[in-house]
Every structure is written in structure tokens, then in C-alpha cells.
Amino acid sequence: MSKAKRGWRQGFTLYTALLPMLLTVVFAYLGTIAWSLKISLTASRTFPSDQFVGLAQYVRLFANERWQVSLEHLAVFGLLFIIACLVIGFLLAVFIDQNVRGEGILRAIFLYPYALSFVATGLVWQWMLNPTLGLQETVRQLGFPNFEFDWLVNQDKVIYTVVIASVWQASGVVMALFLAGLRGVDEDIWKAARIDGIPRWRVYFSIVLPMLAPTFATVFVLLWVAVIKLYDAVVAMTQGGPGDASEVPAKFIMDHLFGRANIGLASAGSIVLLLSVLALLAPIAYARNHAKERA
Template sequence: MSSARSRNRSRPSLAAGLSLGPAWVIVVAIYIGTAIWTVAMSLTTSRLLPTAQFAGLSQYRRLFTTPRWMQSLENLVLFGVVFIVVALVLGFLLAVALDRKIRFEGAIRTIYLYPYALSFIVTGVVWKWMLDPTMGIQKTMHDLGWTSFRMDWVVDMHMAIYALILAAVWQATGLVMALMLAGLRGVDGDLWKAIEVDGIPTWRAYVAIILPILKPIVVTATVLLGVAVVKAYDLVVALTGGGPGYATDMPAKFIMDFLFQRANIGLASAAATVILLISVLAILPWIYVTYLRAPRR
């Protein structure tokens, strides 16, 4: 990182600067340009088509008095917190299990991770079928004689969000497992010897000694899952469609609906701006620490 090192590494090259032209254009025109446009639109009265009629913060006032938006924010928090916590804990446990020198480790690892290769649409459609109250798991249990068994989450106002969480956990926990397992494999063998000499029970060693070592990985995994949470759209569309009612609506879906179906660009832009603010505040410290302060591996 020191300027002396970078100076003697290479003389400034026109070609090097030019080669980054496309990336600069994408960042400036596509990321920043469109973001500014959206923020600007949130301050106008735009409905079906963008207009430049200034409306102050009235779209924001309207947004935060729209029950559907408030519900989608609430859903985002509940979905985000439960999904991330469950995926982290389960992912860690799976990684520990695979780290215990078991047989068939490769095959089991493959099984844990394959859902991550599938799209959210595929994930949503499969779980919709599994959770179908008339034909899915519930029916199977009823046929087996367990008639009080209930798994009708998808049609239940209060449980539908947990159907979403279940499917998301199924899809993404393998990612956490893979990241954590890589971390566990990096743990120094001498440390394990010391743990053994001290007679510390294995489970305690994992929780009290190993887990703190994995902290950077936990942070990375949390950020990656968090990004997926804020972007959650495909899974909602495929699994619940945001319903029943707006019980599983998410900000991303709210924005898409108001942009392309409800033709209310001003309101949707205000919602997108709020999401932008939340995302930037949440990730800025992490980007700074991860990418700018320690570029070496």
C-alpha cells in the first residue's frame, strides 16, 4: 500500500488508465448517474412518467404513511434477523460437523451446498409445492394419521414469513457452511493440540476458542446474507407473491410493484432511496475495513 512501493512497481501508463474506462463509465453513468436520477425522482410528483415537478419531501411523507410500506419494512427486519441468525448458527454447526473427520465428507458437503447453486425462483417453486397445504407435507402427515399436524404456513398471515425464511435458509446455509469450513481448515493444528492438552471439551473449544478466530468470516457471511435480504424479490415472487395480503411483502417487491404496475414512480423512487440509505449506512464501514485497508492476502 505504501506509495513508494506502488511507484516503483510501474510507471504510469496511458493504456492502464484507458483500460479502466469502461469500469469508470459503468460506475459514473450507471451506478451514480441512475442513483442520482432515482433520488431526484423521489422529490417530484412523477407518476406514470417521470416529470420534473418538484414536490419536496411529500413522497417520503406519503411513503411512511403507506401501511403496505411500513409492513414491508417490518417484514424485512423480521425476515432478515431470523434468516441471518438461523443461517449463521446452522451453517456453523454444519461446518463443525464436517470438520470432525467424518466419512463421506465430500458427498455430504456437496449436499449441503447444492441449493446455493439454484435460483431463488427454483427455490420458491419447490418449497411452494412442499408447503402446499392441500397436497404437500401437511397432507402426507394427515394421511399417516397425524391429523392435527399443521404446515399451512404459506396461507397463514402470521406464519407465511417463516415459510420464506425456511426456503431462504435452505438455499443459503450452504454458503455459510462453505465459508466457515474454509476457516476451520485454516485453524492451526498446534492450537488443537493445546486444547487437547488442557482437556477442554470439544464443543467448548469450538464455541469459546475457535468461533472468535472465525469472526472475520462471520462478518463476511453476515454481510453477504444481509445483501440477499435487502435484495429479496425473486423468492417472494415465486413462493408467496407477497401474500397472504401483504404478510410477506418486502421493500424490493414494493418498489417493483409501484414502478411497473402501480405506475407511481415518485413513491417508488422515494422507497428506493430509503433502501439505498439503509444499505450504504450498513455496508460502508465493512467495505472500508475489508477492501481498502487490507488489500493484501
């Protein structure tokens, strides 16, 4: 068999194996995105409609007070969640990178929350933070009757309970990504730093952190996508309450899609969230391609 014919067969086999994934991307992802975009430009409510209304659904969306409140909550959650996960995840990675005993057990412990469904663990957090059943009542029974931790029912602080629970779940996978990056740092750098008497913290800030810039970018994108997708933690812990104090865009979309039978407005909300993710990915992709061209 000639090399050309053998190469053609190998290529045909490769593309045949990739065909199911290609069809999934085209129909399950791109197809549904195109369908949602079309519905968001129509007057669809309970059922899809072909009545074109332009950007009217988007105007209604941003005029909706509940949507505006959900965006404010998402901004607060996103800022605190991303910063906390980056800091905690990096510190955990640095700790484990010191060749501590029981490294495998520690990694499993830190990664375990990420493997759990937040629908289940969210209920546990709800019980723990319940003022009449959880932490507050336990501390009071220990002899501190004036202790208060009622954030779960406090409209001004309930969003912070979602942040705490979400950081608990996600910081482990951030640790794993940073640990992989730290393990890629050349050991000669540490040897040279010890010979020159450079403090270890200075090596991390001046040398290691710049080297981990691609890892930071990857982690940031993953965390940002998690912020945009925030839904299960809110539903499991607060149901968006008390009132609308923990309302988020994803819950707004799901409520209007299934509860209020307004698929046009829900589709407009989903397209807005998609655009926010693309707005983040586009500059990062451009920067990486530009760096490759310069290299």
C-alpha cells in the first residue's frame, strides 16, 4: 500500500472519529445559540413566534428591575468569588508544593468539594447557616447567647453566604491548576535563589507569578464562566431570597423560561450572558495569538 493511500485512510479514520463531536458542536451548541438568538428577536412568549420585534426584548430586559438587581448581585458575587478563589487556590498550591507529608490525601481533600453536586451540598450549607438550626444556634448553646450569624436571612448579607459556599467548592480545582503550574517551574530557579539569598516570597512575586500568567488566564476564564453560570448554589441555598436579595441572571432566565412562560425575554437574557463570556474570551484569544506571532 502506498504512503499516500495509507495517509488518506488514516486521515479518513481520524475525521470519522471526530464526526460525532463535530455534529454535537454544530447542532447542540451552535444550533441552539442561533435558535435562542432568533427567539430573542421575536415576540415569543409561551410558544415560539415568528413575529419579529427587533431589539424590543432586550429593551424590556434591561428595563426590568429584577434583571438589574440580578446583575448587581452577580457583580458582587463575581468580584469576591474570583479574588477569593485565586488567593486561596494559589496559597493552597504553594503549601502543597513544599513536598508536605500526605500530599495525595491533602489534594483529594481539597478537590473533593468540586466533585460534589452543589444541589446536595447547598442544602448542607443551608442547614449550617440557618439561624435557628446551624452555626448561630450551636454557638449560642455553647455559652454565647449574643452571638449572631444570620446572613442567610439577612437581605444585605445573604449574597456573601453564596460566595462562601461557592469558594469552598471551587478553590480546590484552582489549587490543582496552580499546583500543575508550580510543578513546571525549573528547579534551577530555586537553587539560584537560595545561593543568592533571595527570600522565597520574593521569588514567588518576581519570578514565579509572571511565569504562571497563562495559568492565571485559564483559571480566570474558568472562574468567570462559573460566575455567569451561577444558579444551583442560589437555588439550593436561598431560592433567590429573601425577597430578591440573592437573585442572579441565570435564575431570572430559568424563571421566565419555565415559570413565567416568556421564552423571548429568557432567550434575550441568555444571549446577553453569552456575549459577556465572549467579551472576555476574545481579548485573551487575541493576546495569545499575538504572543505566538511575536515568538
